[in-house]
Amino acid sequence: MSFLLKPWIAGLLLLCPVSCRTVDRGDTNIMIYQLDVIHYRIRMDIDNRDQRITGTTDIQFRALKNLTRLAFNFEGLQIDSCRMDNREVQFNRKEGFLWVVPGNQVQAGSHHIVTVKYSGIPSDGLIIGQNKYGHFSAFSDNWANRARHWFPSIDHPSDKASVSFEITVPAGYEVVANGNTTKTTTLGGRSTYFLEEINPIPTYCMVVGVCDFSIHPEVTPTDVPLTYYTFPEDSLQAVLGFARSVDMVQFYDSLVGPYPYSKLALVQSSTRFGGMENASAIFFPEDSPLFAVGDAGEVTLAHEIAHQWFGDAITQSDWSELWLSEGFATYFSFLYFEAKDGTARFDELLTAARNRYEKQSSKSRPVIDTGYAALADLLNVENYQKGALFLHALRIRIGDEAWFSGIRRYYKGFKHGNATTADFEQIMSEASDTDLKPFFDRWLTKPGIPE
Numbered sequence: 001m002s003f004l005l006k007p008w009i010a011g012l013l014l015l016c017p018v019s020c021r022t023v024d025r026g027d028t029n030i031m032i033y034q035l036d037v038i039h040y041r042i043r044m045d046i047d048n049r050d051q052r053i054t055g056t057t058d059i060q061f062r063a064l065k066n067l068t069r070l071a072f073n074f075e076g077l078q079i080d081s082c083r084m085d086n087r088e089v090q091f092n093r094k095e096g097f098l099w100v101v102p103g104n105q106v107q108a109g110s111h112h113i114v115t116v117k118y119s120g121i122p123s124d125g126l127i128i129g130q131n132k133y134g135h136f137s138a139f140s141d142n143w144a145n146r147a148r149h150w151f152p153s154i155d156h157p158s159d160k161a162s163v164s165f166e167i168t169v170p171a172g173y174e175v176v177a178n179g180n181t182t183k184t185t186t187l188g189g190r191s192t193y194f195l196e197e198i199n200p201i202p203t204y205c206m207v208v209g210v211c212d213f214s215i216h217p218e219v220t221p222t223d224v225p226l227t228y229y230t231f232p233e234d235s236l237q238a239v240l241g242f243a244r245s246v247d248m249v250q251f252y253d254s255l256v257g258p259y260p261y262s263k264l265a266l267v268q269s270s271t272r273f274g275g276m277e278n279a280s281a282i283f284f285p286e287d288s289p290l291f292a293v294g295d296a297g298e299v300t301l302a303h304e305i306a307h308q309w310f311g312d313a314i315t316q317s318d319w320s321e322l323w324l325s326e327g328f329a330t331y332f333s334f335l336y337f338e339a340k341d342g343t344a345r346f347d348e349l350l351t352a353a354r355n356r357y358e359k360q361s362s363k364s365r366p367v368i369d370t371g372y373a374a375l376a377d378l379l380n381v382e383n384y385q386k387g388a389l390f391l392h393a394l395r396i397r398i399g400d401e402a403w404f405s406g407i408r409r410y411y412k413g414f415k416h417g418n419a420t421t422a423d424f425e426q427i428m429s430e431a432s433d434t435d436l437k438p439f440f441d442r443w444l445t446k447p448g449i450p451e
């Protein structure tokens, strides 16, 4: 995600002192490591007459322990029915969780499907309304824990799953989501779009977008279909704004390893962030500089594209290690400009990161920080700028050959999974034949930048 933030986050950062640390951070689920979601099937009907949705989500999972009840993050919408393996089951709701009581004990190792039918107006996570030109639009905006407002899930980055969508909208509107469009049907003035992402992705990256888009296809030299979904009024400018995207995908593909998904959509949307790296469908805000004259958005574009490898394909096991996503995307955006625009541009970006860090860091918190008060607090210069500066210091410490070879090994080993800082440290130590633990600890577990 791009650290260009709407005022609400800046407000949160100011209004959330250490004292509110006891408040529920909404960053966990008791079922983590007790069950493993394998697949979400999300069926949803969205209308342009009001903001109401009707939805049905199948959660296909494997029990990791013997369980007598299950908890899913799900907030706001009315539940119309809840079934498990096609049988009506008891459920109740408490403090943001949907508790499912299966009746019989769920055995460790067994596979099941919980089906939840629901309806209502999502209070967050799926923004249904009008775009800036007054046209009907609906866009998901989940980071960090807002997917729970429009589908039930284990809403934590450690439980990645594949996802399929069946989204019904008034005919004439297009739907974009993660993965490939497998089928489209139209009946009685309504169109249904079927999409599927077969690789496991985190829930905060599972999104749908609905609008009367202008659709512009590009193809990368590695045959990854790259498509722009923008508002018709901004589509010509978007072609200029996104002009380097093909080259960026190609660059990371050859530097790090094969692009992890079967397509990439660049979408003009309603996200509150400067850009949101949703797996295979990056969302940009409707007023992004990418849709205006000039090249002000290209660092954000590179950042969100780099996230497809780091954050999406390799996901941090816990929010406290968000630097594995944001520090990487920040530094890898710099690497694109180093390779393409030269070292002067690279130095400029690094210096700007350092200056921003010096200006905004409290120098009282480490990069790996379990003591945050709210997830939004993690959108800070420790995870972004210091994370990037650390990757650069590590590159200088072990040299380009070991650094790039370690990065490639890390991607190959953890692609479509989760990683911790310890996993990354071990691979980089092996790649450089050096014990890097003290170096990692000094940078990542202590405040400030080492001398």
Ligand SMILES: [Zn+2]
Pocket: 001, 002, 003, 277, 303, 307, 325, 326, 329
């Ligand atoms: Zn980011």
